[in-house]
Amino acid sequence: MFAKILIANRGEIACRVIETARKMGIATVAVYSDADADARHRALADEAVRIGPAPVSESYLNGERIIEAARAAGAQAIHPGYGFLSENPGFVGAVEAAGLAFIGPSAASIRAMGLKDAAKALMAEAGVPVVPGYHGARQDTDFLAAEADKIGYPVLIKARAGGGGKGMRLVEDPADFAAALEGAQREGQSSFGDAAVLIEKYITTPRHIEVQVFGDRHGNVVHLWERDCSLQRRHQKVIEEAPAPGMPPDVRAAMTGAAVRAARAVDYHNAGTIEFIVDGSGPLRPDGFWFMEMNTRLQVEHPVTEAITGLDLVEWQLRVAAGEALPLAQDEIPLNGHAFEARVYAEDPAKGFLPAPGPLLHVAFPDGARVDTGVRGGDRISAHYDPMIAKLTTHAAGRAEALFRLRQALGRTHISGTSTNLGFLQALCLDPDFAAGRMDTGLIGREQEALTHVGPPDDAATLFGALAALDLDPARPFFGFRLWGSASRRVELVSDGQLVARGLRLLGPRQIAVEDGGRSVTFEAVTIGPDWMRARQGGRNLLARVAKVGSAVSVLLDGRITDFAVIDPLAVEPSGGAAENRIAAPMTGLVRSVPVEAGSQVAKGDILVVLEAMKMEHSLRAASDGVVQAVHCAVGDHVSDGTLLVEFAPGERQPEGEEAHV
Template identity: 65%
Template sequence: MIQSLLIANRGEIACRIILTARAMGIRTIAVYSDADAKALHVRSADEAVHIGPSAARESYLVGEKIIAAAKATGAEAIHPGYGFLSENAEFAQAVIDAGLVWVGPKPASITAMGLKDAAKKLMAEAGVPVTPGYMGENQDPGILAMHAGEIGYPVLIKAVAGGGGKGMRLVEREEDFADALASCQREASASFGNAHVLIEKYIQRPRHIEVQVFGDSHGNIVHLFERDCSLQRRHQKVIEEAPAPGMDEATRADLCAAAVRAAKAVDYVGAGTIEFIADASEGLRADRIWFMEMNTRLQVEHPVTEEITGVDLVEWQLRVASGEALPKRQDQLSISGWAMEARLYAEDPAKGFLPSIGRLEHLVLAESVRIDTGVEQGGEVSPFYDPMISKLIAHGATRAEAIARIEDGIDNSEVWPVRTNAGFLGLLLQHPDFVSGDVDTGLIGRDGDDLVHPPEVEAEELAEVAALLAASPGDGPWS
């Protein structure tokens, strides 16, 4: 077993990894930038190393500094978390070349799944269903337009090296294709240094469903069932759940088997996620679910899988990286209940979800749900990084129970003076379509205005607040 671990990340995921490593008796080393000198993950680790200025490109994204910190502290292994360098094959190889253990998949697996067009070709060869589209090398605008017409509008133009919604354009009419293509290529070139695109059929009622897979170095690969991540705002996930609403056992079996085939096709080791897009216009059907991409790392939403399976995925990562076989066989894994995760962000929905930075003078996070966080009262929400305050994770016997518990968790969390998306999350959880399980990725886009503007305050509510102010101590949050 690994005895010492450097976490090449920060915030919530660094704290999450430290928690499991400590329970396993593993010494932990944090790295930090100027902005994170007093951060929770720095104080939670057994040791911490300063790696540079606040900007990520000068600290958390500099692989040489991270490897040097690992060597200086005697770390045996490096865990990349998610984001930053977690899917950088060159960094993974550099870690291995430095004689350190890389807690992640083989660099070749990362490379194989790194470009969307190459990954889709590989998946098609492995018998994994892929979205109808064009993934050829010919990037002539006329050829691309011809293929778009053959696929049938509406179509999506997607940068092959894209991610996070960048380098993506929806084209609904043939006459708009040329301008959309040029715009997409410009953004792809600026963001990823690669203007190459693919064309694929646009799904009218899309649902984002992903399958957690896990492999070891002994040739074993299992799935840990699916998650539904359809509630998205501008391609960023907001609320995730497991299992997926409306998923029957036959469709689940087909989907998860396809995910395992995908992982086997790249000789996968460690935690990974196979993302699928489903056409939900006629419910979830195996013949209308297609491979989208693979994330060769731990996912932000991994806790919902942990909650329904009783598995600590970080522990599995560390055991597999140490050379052990998977702790469980496929027939030993099952779904228990329902889990839901909401991402609480320091942002102002009423102002276009602009980040709300500053000191967290008052922070109380609900004790009724699982909290994964990287901040604490008195800490700062920095302008340099993702403004997540915490993830609230609830588990219940049923979906309705999980929803009720996550709502309670949001209601009983207090943040001041930074703004948060708590009200937005609360309204989203009460949305009739979400409550019924009739979700798709366009829900927030369609009903966004009703979800971001707070309701008018009634006179009775103002009177209640006045009474609270009168009764509150002068140094409390109500002051």
């Protein structure tokens, strides 16, 4: 067995590999870019080596630098994780030429499965069913259009070197074929350096079911059952499960048998996945699935397979790479219960799932679920890399219980500072078709508007956010200012870029009314804890988790996260002295604009810095006339709460055209 390995990756998969290596007594070397200098995977590893600037082309895709780091650190093998260089046969060859072991398949196996057209021809020869289509070399438009006519519409144009939905176009009308072909070829060339495409029959109600396979260097190949990955948006997986719902024994036998034949056809060793497109228009049947592609690496969704088998797939990877035989024979591999995995991303589902890089002000995961993550509270989701925050995996004896546990885990996960897809994932868990196991790859697209709808902040969340933001406690005697009658406060918060203005009126001990115009909602038994708040309203007992970082407050209530900010630099004038001379960041954020420089003369209210935080822009303004003494930030800087941004000298602003006299 290896004494030390290098992990050529980052984020949650790097942390995952470190976990198993540590369990096996294997030392680990992490690599990191400048953007990951404080990343969790670097902190967990025994050693860490900087490999370059933030762009992947200069860091995590720099194979030469990674191999150099492995040799310098005395590592004996390299684990590629997934993505980056994991399916690059040239990198595999370079690793082995350097006298190191590659913890994955051979370069020949990767090449055999790397081009979709050649892979499908090989699979057909091995007796693995393939989707009807054209997988040949001719690429002229008229010929491909004629092949599409033969196959019958709708058809799918796919970049032969593609993956992740890139270079893929669905064509339902022959009149649209030429334009779609041009787009797929252009995207294939830009993404993979290969404009060639293949044409396939489009299955109108497709399910995506894949089989985990494993091989060793002793000729053994096994499968570890199947996973259903049909819940996708833009061809990207969202929630995966194992085993596939509604899977009859004869279909499972046919599909897993085909997967093992596929792996044997390319003399495969280590972890791999055979992906099938399946006709989901009715019950699954033995002649209703077709080979789609092989992923020659560990998959993101491997935790669900580990959950139903009780096995550690990374441990298997390490043992096979070290020359050992597979730990178990096919009939010894268990299948117990049901498991789900949900991918938690920093993205905005309401805006087409746009990535939402930014600060993670607060991160808290629940008990009762497996959590794979590469981040901690206070970290940032970088715009340079995939915006995944974590994967949550739940397991139970049956599918319904496992799904219920997943929904609970998602509702108890508290992440603030940037947008996430947590609400979308919870809504998806409640979708009746998904709950019943009736899903296909188009489910999210059909229901996207309903699944991504977000209403205004709940009255209770607003109350809890206001109490935390303004440090108000209804148990204290000075809840608010009063001349007569009940104590009250007017609060103005910002949530998702929108102003939320409410009145809070103290009616009695721990009793507060939230007022909005002529509407009033009364909350009783309001109690504040160190990181929680309770209240009772209309027969509902409410318990919220509350996190406050600087001027930002995040409330987790009934599974929904609502972020609030109280930022109004002009609302409170500086008291003089040092406070007037220093403009600091009121919260963690990104500097978007600095319209001044040292020597700039400004008037009271002029913008000095624009800071993006809590999903909106905040203008930090001069509290008086004066002169900018120094600027300590630049556009693009990520700054923490309290960071000095501008030094400012109050004084009378000089009229235009006049000079100050000494």
